[in-house]
Amino acid sequence: MARKPLKMKKSRTGLLNCERHLLLTGECVPPSGDWRDQGEPWTRPFILVSPAGRDEMLRLWSEHRDPLLLEWKKSGKKGLPWAEKIATGGCFHEL
Numbered sequence: 001m002a003r004k005p006l007k008m009k010k011s012r013t014g015l016l017n018c019e020r021h022l023l024l025t026g027e028c029v030p031p032s033g034d035w036r037d038q039g040e041p042w043t044r045p046f047i048l049v050s051p052a053g054r055d056e057m058l059r060l061w062s063e064h065r066d067p068l069l070l071e072w073k074k075s076g077k078k079g080l081p082w083a084e085k086i087a088t089g090g091c092f093h094e095l
Contacts, residue, residue, distance in 0.1 A: 018045050026082030061087050
């Protein structure tokens, strides 16, 4: 009996809104509503800040750092995004 070929998962190249918000602000929850309202997994930011997800969070930051810093500066915010502080030696508990 012939089997159907396995479908390959499409790799995602962009950031989810919840990932972008976490990297910029360090907050796991959106400013209003819920991530599920936007069709995104509500657990994703919590996973990234957990000890098991920190490497992935830092990888996401390094991959998307330049466009996120540009977005941060264009919005007129002062200082550095949360993930930049973490990536340059900041402690998760200090911020």
